[in-house]
Amino acid sequence: MIDLSLLTDGGVGWLDASGPSSHLVLSTRIRLARNLAGRVYQGRNSESEREDILQTVEAAARDTVLLRRAIKFRLDRLDRNDRQLLHERHLVSKELAGLDADGRVRSGASLLVQDRLGVMLNEEDHLRLQGLHSGFALDAAYAEVDRLDAELGQRLAFAFHSEFGYLTSCPTNVGTGLRASVLIHLPGLVLTKEISKVLQGLAQVGLTFRGLYGEGSEVVGNFFQLSNQTTLGSSEFELLDHLGKMVRQVMDYEEQARQVLLRDAPAIIEDKVWRAYGLLRYARALSFEEAMNLLSGVRLGVGVDLIPDVGMYTLNKLLVYTQPAHLAASEGIAPADPDLPVRRAQFVRKVLESEVGRRG
């Protein structure tokens, strides 16, 4: 099994709930798509070309300040559980991890990661630069990825078109190659049934939403990933500014929805969040989805000060470590083991008990 302790913070620094507005926003992610000039894209290149891309980019990365000490994971040499583990940590996409329907890992598929920065290699594009920050931190996250882009850009020739900007395998990413996304928890809007209106509104202003794991993933535990839809025709600053303004607005709506719930249906809400807490505290078997939904209820309870004894960091930790590959790895069993729901419930009980104990 891979040793994620090699990473300074296990690659999950983003879940420490230290960032701005972390009661609503779990994490902020920035991704820049880049391709090497003069080379065929992933869909049409050969194994040896992908290997060469990996060597070239890694050599350049080792010469930078930001990725000099990067840990390298060759996804194409890891077993499925380890790949899923990296995916659950939001370090690699489903495609790179070979967890798509066909379940095949592309040769040369790799990840370089150092602190909050990483580069996926031989993904849909040759390079996918990424940065993951705790809480709502668009500017800080972008600044860091931008510095990495500059460092790598000085050492590699990127495919760039004077009119279209950075060229990408899919025209949806062309121009800036920037996808900024904010993972936000919106139970208030879901409970008040305002969420569809908000999501439709976001679509009208050029934003899109995805589930917990990004593209093609489902919405679980009322977590929505909000991001910019277009990448061309606006500067990076404008894209981030626009997304930031809209996210702030969604946060306001969410706070308002929570106030409405507390004002109009206090007993129902109180029952709902404590019921979620009770189930997590005492259930003997939990599916991943059920755990996510209950954690969402408790998170809401903590957010509106109904549940005093649980910290956001604990909830974030539970969110990550109750995922199938994480739980299976820590329990030493296979992710498909039928005992997993029982182990999950045990794990959640233990964490919540120690949390309450710690807080006296």
Place this chain on the structure above:
Amino acid sequence: MSCEQCREREAVIHLTQIVNEQVTTLHLCELCAAEKGVESPGASPKTPLGTFLAAMGQELPEQTPVPRTGDNCPRCGGSLQDFRESGRLGCSECYRSFEVPLRDLLRRLHGSTHHLGERYAEGSGSFAPPDRPRATDLREQLRLAVETENFELAAELRDRLRVME
């Protein structure tokens, strides 16, 4: 992923809805989705770009004499047909090989074909500082927009310049 209804066919429609205050996603094949009254996006789109690509295919014969659908990019050998099926281009040269339909697609996807972000200076490998040269770029793009009588873009660029200056 197989359809949650019939468990036989591949799920192609992913319907996110709110049931009993929980957000759920249904994965359905086209037939089961139709039975449930969920509108199918049509048979052709296989990728998120499906609608655009399908539309692009329909317009190609009249609008673009070169390259024809069957033509291949000289660099990677990919064709527009490959792109329509996979949603991905084969290489950077494809942007030149299929410039006309792609320009149209970019306009529809992004509302623009003009990159206004950081510029990558090839060779020197360094970035142009984002502030002043950006205004220069905008002015150049404004001149081009006026020349080509793209007044909508021109107005947008003029506003941006005003904000910057």
